[in-house]
Amino acid sequence: DAGVIQSPRHEVTEMGQEVTLRCKPISGHDYLFWYRQTMMRGLELLIYFNNNVPIDDSGMPEDRFSAKMPNASFSTLKIQPSEPRDSAVYFCASTPGYNEQFFGPGTRLTVL
Amino acid sequence: DQQVKQNSPSLSVQEGRISILNCDYTNSMFDYFLWYKKYPAEGPTFLISISSIKDKNEDGRFTVFLNKSAKHLSLHIVPSQPGDSAVYFCAASIRNSGNTPLVFGKGTRLSVIA
Numbered sequence: 001d002a003g004v005i006q007s008p009r010h011e012v013t014e015m016g017q018e019v020t021l022r023c024k025p026i027s028g029h030d031y032l033f034w035y036r037q038t039m040m041r042g043l044e045l046l047i048y049f050n051n052n053v054p055i056d057d058s059g060m061p062e063d064r065f066s067a068k069m070p071n072a073s074f075s076t077l078k079i080q081p082s083e084p085r086d087s088a089v090y091f092c093a094s095t096p097g098y099n100e101q102f103f104g105p106g107t108r109l110t111v112l
Numbered sequence: 113d114q115q116v117k118q119n120s121p122s123l124s125v126q127e128g129r130i131s132i133l134n135c136d137y138t139n140s141m142f143d144y145f146l147w148y149k150k151y152p153a154e155g156p157t158f159l160i161s162i163s164s165i166k167d168k169n170e171d172g173r174f175t176v177f178l179n180k181s182a183k184h185l186s187l188h189i190v191p192s193q194p195g196d197s198a199v200y201f202c203a204a205s206i207r208n209s210g211n212t213p214l215v216f217g218k219g220t221r222l223s224v225i226a
Contacts, residue, residue, distance in 0.1 A: 035216075042201075042216060042217065042218030042219055043156070043201060043216040043218075043219070045213050045214075045215075045216075093155070099144050099161070099207060099214060100146065100158045100161065101214060103148075103156045103157070104155050105155050106153075106154075106155050
């Protein structure tokens, strides 16, 4: 298996632009998680899905953030409009239902 | 309020010596603990875990110790190798009442000096 796939690996955009991050979880994994990593806050859980249904989005910082999982093999995290303080590394992770999560390589987002 | 704390942002250890990374938690409901390792430009990878019914789990050079009364766990790496240089994240969850998301600490950057 190729593991969790994220794209793009790097994204540089200007303030106010829409940003879409993509994730393909490991086949057969029922849970998908979106995290954000910053120096100040470490790894923060933004939202997670079970069987494509959002279970807890309390970590989503603002209404500018939204996430979807239209099917078992694809999820997106969208930021609209983006702001410089959104600059961070965004990770997607999946798990078959146990606690060990498998992380993707991350997307480094820079908002100028 | 941080439920999982790693109070040392960084640690330097000489090659061959023991590395001890510490983690404290506040939620007494946590019953499953994990350590993840992260290299630059990569996602975290699972290293070792421990259930609250145990106080020690060992896997090769890596041993995790759990002290429930103190709400403290530690990761020991013996002997430390330069390839162990990475950021280590402690994580915790509640398993016995259904899967709950992992709560991560902020990480400790380990540097193993040759």
